[in-house]
Amino acid sequence: MTRGAFVAYRLAGVFAYPFLRPYVGWRVSRGKEDRQRLKERYGFAGRPRPEAGPLVWVHAASVGESLAVMPLVRAIAEDGIAVVMTTGTMSSAKLVEDRLADCVIHQYVPLDVKPAVRRFLKHWQPDLAIVAESEIWPLTIHELATRRIPQILVNARLSDRSYQRWKSKPRLAEALFETFAHVVAQSDVDGERYRLLGAPAVTVAGNLKADAEPLPVDAEALDALSAALGGRPRFAAISTHPGEEEIVAAVHAQLKWRHEGLVTIIVPRHPDRGDAIARTLGDKGLVVKRRSLGELPDAGTDIYLGDTMGELGVYLRLTDITFVGKSITGQGGQNPIEAAMLATGILTGRFVQNFRDTYQRLLRNGGARIVRDTDSLAAQIDGLLVDPIQRMAMSRAALKSVGEMRGALERTHAALDPFLHPLRLSVSLERRNRAGNGR
Template sequence: MNDRWAKAALTAYRVAGSLAYPAVGSYVSWRASKGKEDKERRRERYGIPSEIRPPGVPLVWVHAASMGESAAVSPLVSEIAADGITIVMTTGTVTSAATVAERLGDRVIHQYVPLDLKPCVSRFLDHWQPELAIVAESEIWPTTMSELAARRIPQVLVNARLSDRSFKRWKSAPGVAEALLSKLAHVVAQSEIDGERYHLLGARAVSVAGNLKADVEAPPAHLLDLEAARQGIGMRPVWAALSTHEGEEEMAANIHLRLMEERGRVLTIIVPRHVERADAIQRDFEAKGLQVARWSRGELPTPTTDIFLGDTMGDMGFYLRLTEVAFIGKSIRGEGGQNPLEAAMLGTAILSGRYVQNFREVYHRLIERGAAWIVQDEAELGAAVSELFDRPAARRQMMDAARDSVADMGGALKRTMAALDPFLLPLRLSCRMDWGN
């Protein structure tokens, strides 16, 4: 019954996609009008290529949906490309496309990922004809996976993770989960828990490599911008609330006001996860009497700035280098947490709420080393910030522990490449034969 139900569910998904296909153009156009799609390249979303496939060479398709995933797999992609293998890399957002251009340049052919509709996926695969598909983290698209399987193209999920919520959802439809995950040739999981979950849901071959994000270089920052910002900050104490979700910005503002009462001028850096909320956030801050500088407008902190609002994408390296203390959001008012690895690799004392299920393994290691403190609510967060301002030795100890934790977590790239080796070896040999000719 499970198999029959799973087959019916996947058939219904494909039929719904076929029925929705005529309306897809309006949807993509609407997204383009909001800046969520590249207007000049939106045809790629229908699987229509904007580049020519190099003839007669092995090609690997790598997909990373978001900016963080694109950065995480960039070293992996560089290693594969170094063997002479051609790579077409797809992403789902404009910001992730910019990350690919910045980190990988002409080492890959970038395209936007085709919509998970049969005509779009078929066009994409007909043109690019990949010998291998590598997908980052938790991207499960039924039509794409089915089309790859039908063409006998191996599919490997790397840096794979499965949140508590996603695992619960897949467990409620075990037949569908097994029907899809059994199509994967290999799952390379971030942690033992992730690996066990994929195995229980039906993945056949599973290994654990760790988190690729621990092997990524620290996010960059422009030195002139840093110097100018530091001059405006002066000797004031600074803390940051990063990747915040709704409600957490207000918490940070309230803490800022209390810190000002305790110690005079303080600078609080706030970087919302969704920068489109910046106008509303600024209005709320100004209603509290706070002076706000916004980086998207080229404004830097001055001696009278209360809040430096980081309302840009891709500048986390800049914001982190301005502070030694950072709260990582979606962990008190949101749920699941955000990735603390960038803060850790830049040697930041990390504070977080308790709702960090999506990054449980990373936080476990940070807490074990003494690099992160867990707080329950706004009052505890404010007290922790104040304590770290007053205890510079404890702050420096946390900062050193954060760097050490990232060093301990390294090696995921090497282990992932080892897991991929059986799939890449024939392609490397093909490249060498071509060079010999």
């Protein structure tokens, strides 16, 4: 990193450090931090490091990123290499514990301040750091580089906005991105952007999410909601941003008279907006039930508000029509792969530039359709609700699109092999030595 920029960032961390505890405490009060494991956020290890052998640190911020890298993580662990996997959310921590507890050590990611990062690295002493998607933490990157620990970005992407922001600071961007030993990008566009920003080695592998398992589901919660909804017609709007809930509510108001018993499931991108959304929609005369309050939809429910974390897999399994947000009033879109993987036909606004390749494939195959506004969204949902054959065709096309995108896992493995091969050799030699000493 350029010296001036890094010093400024580090000083900001120093001045902010005394205020981190109140901030983290506030997050605990909002259910965003695990009270029992707060020390991990300050770099204090909750588990011992394996006594001998190489160790890889894998970081995936939340549920989507964790699901994407899980097959990769398991493959590394099956080679006998120890893995410590960090995440940033409670729902992703639970997912890792549920699915990978037999082969990885889970920790919460340390805050990007010098004391926390140094404690973490001193304890775990990783031989390799693998980071999913677009997590760029300057001080962590600097500390890894100082220790000459190779850093690799996998499933890497850069949104238009992020790219322009980094492009406006070329010296800082180059100083950061040149420290990555390899960047494994999702698309040709992402790959070219990382090259232009200074990454020395870039491979395009595709999107790991297409090779991942579907979103997890709480079977009990799904059964309860399915029973409460019965055979009522419904559609879902997921990852919505401000302004889109009102559009979806207007669509519901238009269609409820044509489709008796219609229920609309709204899952905001940020669940902490639940109170505001419930008030806004209630003021429009709609009956809102909220998942965060433990409520189930009843006969009079118009909107079921999925204002919880980590339950998108439940909501998507309740419908086969899904509008994906941040695409009408928001900018850039949200990743539709998780919805497509669960065989839902996808509706989206025009502003999906952050996921161009995925949407182009879905649109080409007929698994997604573009809407412009309230009326066009209402028209599409109306047509799909009255025509089950059309819905089934979209669902199949969405699944077909996911199938065509698979293969990123194998290509990512190939890109990582030069870094993992020496670690596998180290494991093999250690096993031979132990066997020899045992004779």
